[in-house]
């Protein structure tokens with residue numbers, strides 16, 4: 001059976017500068033359902049760029065990108081947009097919650113945008129089960145201003161999970177949080193892998209990286225799996 005995600009020879013060159021700069025230089029990566037991996041590397045090494053390529057926000061200049069066995073590296077933007085909403089959930093350092101909406105309404109927005117209007121009852125069930133999955137169902141009616149940073153990030157994770165993505169891409173999701181709160185956020189992300197979701201975490205936090213199944217280092221555009229990560 002093919003991997004969920006398989007990248008080979010991915011190259012990305014930044015142009016528009018005096019000297020073109022190779023950010024990703026023949027990157028290879030594979031991820032199966034239910035697996036987790038951390039991408040680490042110094043600031044500016046290209047981790048977010050790689051995540052953007054994987055999440056189809058950006059395209060590689062060369063190389064192969066297969067999703068469930070199908071080459072998608074050069075698909076048109078309309079198909080990429082459909083795949084983004086059907087296959088991927090995104091979590092960022094900033095939570096991007098709408099402050100005038102409750103937690104439940106923020107999560108429901110992902111269903112409205114991605115799949116049209118689901119019947120109200122179905123929408124409610126899915127929103128509540130996503131909030132439960134990240135341990136904050138009791139905050140369904142709260143607004144972001146009344147929540148801690150960790151709670152807001154868990155709302156953002158519930159918003160990513162509510163469409164039942166196959167892959168979660170998390171870019172420094174604990175960057176704005178203290179260690180203890182960050183741990184709860186990583187717990188919530190890892191919980192999704194137990195029901196088959198693949199997880200890619202970009203992080204500067206060694207402890208959080210060590211909780212992933214594998215760690216990959218991005219150095220000078222080259223991605224290497226760290227041996228004996230645990």
Ligand SMILES: Nc1ncnc2c1ncn2[C@@H]1O[C@H](COP(=O)(O)OP(=O)(O)OP(=O)(O)O)[C@@H](O)[C@H]1O
Pocket residue numbers: 014023041042043044045046047048049050
């Ligand atoms: N649109 C862009 N235009 C010009 N340079 C860019 C652009 N996007 C990224 N870069 C440069 O590409 C390099 C890689 O950036 P990227 O954000 O992927 O690194 P990163 O490893 O995620 O960094 P950090 O850990 O600080 O978030 C950086 O030097 C950055 O300045």
